[in-house]
Amino acid sequence: MEVDKGKGEAEETRKVAEADRDTVTLKSSDGKLFEVSKEAAARLSTVLAGMIAGGSIDDNGTDLKQIGSEALENVVDYCNKHANSIPSAALISSSISFNTAPFKEPEEWERKFVDRLSHDALFDLVEAANFLGMERLLDVTCHKISEMMKGKSPDQIREVFNIKNDYTKEELEEIRQELAWAFYDD
């Protein structure tokens, strides 16, 4: 009787604790578990926000079968860093600030965050961000990729991204003529 009561109480307590937990556990495709602040997850990911609001978060690890452990680790890392970062002065300043550009510039720490990633890790992270509806992270990662393309010649882009040139000589000549307008000195 005593035992039963104790067990019931313990369960009650656990349930309360679960409801009050301020982290969520995410499980990667290869079964690794990651903890992330519930607040940050809900704020940064529309998908996780929906799952949290809808109660479909599994305390033993919410399955994210589409995301590998490396990408998920980066996602969680980003969420934690984001939670700790203080918005830069430029973002909160309203003196003579007209920043309504369609894409917001990444902040310094976000730049560093994506700069250290390998290409594959970066692409995986883009996919994870896209899947989780993390607009800001998608923005930051895609900004990085677009920076890698900016001002580059076709050859340089091929080299950076390891893309094979699948044009024949004749086709390449045709395309160069079609796009000659875009190149200053050809």
Added chain:
Amino acid sequence: MEWDSDSDGAGEEEEEEEDVGVAGEACGGGADGGVFSFAIEGMLRASGPCGLVVTDALEPDCPIIYVNRGFEDATGYRAEEVLGRNWLFGVGMVVTDALDPDCPIIYVNRGFEEAVGYRAEEVLGRNWSPVQIFINVFTLHLFTCFSRFLQCRGPFAQRRHPLVDAAMVSNIRRCIDNGTEFRGDLLNFRKDGSPLMNRLHLTPIYGDDEIITHYMGIQFFTDANVDLGPLPGSIMKEPVRSTRFAPDNSFRPISTGPGESNFCREYSSIFQLTDEVLCQSILSRLSPRDIASVSSVCWRLYHLTRNEDLWRMVCQNAWGSETTQALETVPAARRLGWGRLARELTTLEAVAWRKLTVGGAVEPSRCNFSACAVGNRVVLFGGEGVNMQPMNDTFVLDLNASNPEWRHINVSAAPPGRWGHTLSCLNGSWLVVFGGCGRQGLLNDVFMLDLDAKQPTWREIPGVAPPVPRSWHSSCTLDGTKLVVSGGCADSGVLLSDTYLLDVTMDRPVWREVPASWKPPSRLGHSMSVYGGRKILMFGGLAKSGPLRLRSSDVYTMDLSEEEPCWRCLTGSGMPGAGNPAGAGPPPRLDHVAVSLPGGRILIFGGSVAGLHSASQLYLLDPTEEKPTWRILNVPGRPPRFAWGHSTCVVGGTKAIVLGGQTGEEWMLTEIHELSLASNAV
């Protein structure tokens, strides 16, 4: 329907090369009906396996009710695996309110969104007719069917394989939207992950009451032999022949000579990203020139960049949404297409002068008015009438009209009459008047008018702490909300050097002077242009130079997005350390025309120029260059003899409209010179 009997068990002897070859020609964009009919007939006689799928569009989840042997043989999926077995397709769901006669969609799940490409917010609450719902349910089904197990590689693949032609997929969607037939080639995948070319012919079948009750899909399968790299966890058949994207959106075989095997054999890991992410999130951030570079990299990227939506985003990001919105008001710009427009506005290859005569009249006649463009309309306000009388009337010239003519617009609560003021356009249809010389002397008031309002009314904007009254100042607008006023001539002829901002959208607008430790010499009749979002560029004017007032050709810029904006001297003669590169800069002038081009370049012509210099010569400056250099732009057609800043405006971002052949004191406002920046800009 005549295909039904023949299609089953069609011969399988004929060489596949020929089939694929026909597909390449016949299916440019999936819309080439005539050629395709020929192809179908050819296929029916003798070809590879022919698949037939019939679905029941009247069932809410549109189940497959029949597949033939050809389908089974070609795909490796057996009929019992496909018929009515929705689990295989991860079917999405649509809930409609059938009690409402309009049958609005009240819920769609993620599967639906992914499958049909419509997002929930695009379809929810829309009063879509039952027909469209059927169509969309079918689209969903079709996409789950083809996307989930044919377009994905292997039954457990999560997403469409990157080689599956996105344009073709959207063609299917369009045909289904329109209830028309679809014919085209799709890259599909068998259950074992090997590629399969699917020549798909979809036909809607209408019931008695014009409702689509069924869709029939006929598929002709041929080996695609695309080199896909290894399939995770399985061994793939050795590819026999290679196929790759051709510019006409179809696949075609490469007639590979022994030494020419330079096609995409391995995929860069960037291609693991979906087309949507690549286009919308990555490529859209690039400049038109970068996009051209990207599309020269490989066929797949070439193919991705043949997309008007992408070009629109590229233009918008490169030029700003205000510019693209302005461009969209011009029918010619839409006709030209964003890709072409990006090219022409980058190279300026199509710039030309043109003369036109319009009807109507601006009476009484006047000078020193102010002209401004609103969409494809030219608005003229105020001016100096006979006997220096300050005018306060408003005229509009609609260049969209087949026979454009000046019309006087009845606007209530007109501001006090004035001349030497500025008229600027904000946010699409708002006009803002500032300052000028009125009956009682100089003014510093602000009036606004929404030209598209039902009853256009001038409204005074009571800005707190306004700048001193002035005329012949310069104005521009930022963000669609802020008016920028710079310099001009104050009482007793004093020249000004200040720059003020006013956010006219605020409840209680407050004028704010841009705090700058150093200012360019005071001046009037200069031009202010906006580039790169929040940067302003000042050029020319009549500037104070010691005890003298001289025409100027100096260029100053200021980045208003900086914490502490400051003036920088870009080129010119007046500043120590500032060179005037190669002497090719425009001769000093005032009351000239400055046109901001997409991408930040500034085009200068006209105005009052001393000596024998021609005012009609066009000068181009790109302030975003590391070392900005003036270039002369030679333009065909006859330029106007005079062009003044106050009587010129830029319509739709592509045409500078220069008002008036001037004969002595009289302005002929029905004579217009037009500098079109893009071809076809009528």
